Amino acid sequence: MSNSTVVDFDLDRYLRASRRLDLTHIDWDAVPSHGLEDGDVMCLHYMMDIETHTVIYLRDLLATRAAGDPHITAFLSCWVYEELWHGEAFSDFLRAYGIEVPAEHKLPDGRTPLPTRPSRTARLREQLGVGHKLSLIPTMLGSMLFRDFIALHMTWGAINELSTLTAYHALIRRTEHPVLHQMLRRVIQDERRHFAFYRAQARARLSRAPRRTRRLVRRILESFWTPVGAGVKSEREVDALVLYLFGYDERGREMVREMDGTVSEIPGLGGLSLLEGYLDEALERDRGA
Numbered sequence: 453m454s455n456s457t458v459v460d461f462d463l464d465r466y467l468r469a470s471r472r473l474d475l476t477h478i479d480w481d482a483v484p485s486h487g488l489e490d491g492d493v494m495c496l497h498y499m500m501d502i503e504t505h506t507v508i509y510l511r512d513l514l515a516t517r518a519a520g521d522p523h524i525t526a527f528l529s530c531w532v533y534e535e536l537w538h539g540e541a542f543s544d545f546l547r548a549y550g551i552e553v554p555a556e557h558k559l560p561d562g563r564t565p566l567p568t569r570p571s572r573t574a575r576l577r578e579q580l581g582v583g584h585k586l587s588l589i590p591t592m593l594g595s596m597l598f599r600d601f602i603a604l605h606m607t608w609g610a611i612n613e614l615s616t617l618t619a620y621h622a623l624i625r626r627t628e629h630p631v632l633h634q635m636l637r638r639v640i641q642d643e644r645r646h647f648a649f650y651r652a653q654a655r656a657r658l659s660r661a662p663r664r665t666r667r668l669v670r671r672i673l674e675s676f677w678t679p680v681g682a683g684v685k686s687e688r689e690v691d692a693l694v695l696y697l698f699g700y701d702e703r704g705r706e707m708v709r710e711m712d713g714t715v716s717e718i719p720g721l722g723g724l725s726l727l728e729g730y731l732d733e734a735l736e737r738d739r740g741a
């Protein structure tokens with residue numbers, strides 16, 4: 453990226469301040485004393501698996517032109533570290549509540565060694581064919597053919613981070629578990645910074661790009677965008693999460709519209725309604741089921 457492009461994000465400050473999620477004041481002992489709905493448990497598993505999957509998403513990103521940009525690679529280095537600890541936080545929470553499927557190896561003193569849930573994660577990656585399929589080829593080809601591929605990836609990342617943090621807000625609305633509220637609020641603080649980075653990058657890159665690039669990014673999103681976790685989770689699982697968090701009352705739909713409104717402020721994406729579109733499709737499939 454040339455020096456003349458203003459990226460409205462203080463990367464220096466982010467990098468210096470980046471640290472592991474601070475959960476020191478979370479009252480883990482109180483976790484089993486409050487109830488979770490089945491839907492809450494579903495969301496927690498989904499969120500844990502997808503946070504833990506971030507490193508694989510990073511591998512895909514590094515196979516593209518994004519790897520050539522030192523600002524982006526510095527951000528991604530800290531970002532992926534923070535996301536690891538988000539996955540561990542969800543894992544800790546579920547274990548404190550009494551859920552660990554499959555049961556995992558423990559140390560002789562009963563502690564759980566890090567990374568937690570290695571069998572679950574390994575099984576998920578095995579199912580996805582991570583490491584022995586040609587899934588990287590389309591990404592690499594796209595990057596070779598499309599000079600502004602980074603703009604697309606930064607835009608996609610902004611939508612991912614925004615929908616992630618909004619989903620955590622929605623789970624706070626949905627669940628009555630006070631310790632989960634506390635934990636989610638901490639995670640949201642990190643997700644806000646992640647969103648700010650991607651959005652600033654997307655804005656800067658798309659505002660200086662030729663109009664055909666903005667049109668292409670818009671068209672690619674319209675044709676290929678799916679919610680965070682699609683591809684790792686089945687459509688049925690993605691729908692279940694979306695409907696549980698956003699599909700049960702008017703405020704849920706408003707939250708989805710607010711996300712679309714925020715995405716619409718990115719240059720070239722005015723009027724796009726990917727998220728509400730997905731909510732409607734999920735409702736449609738649910739009615740048909």
Ligand SMILES: [Fe+2]
Binds near residue numbers: 503538616
């Ligand atoms: Fe995260």
Ligand SMILES: [Fe+2]
Binds near residue numbers: 613616646
């Ligand atoms: Fe994030």
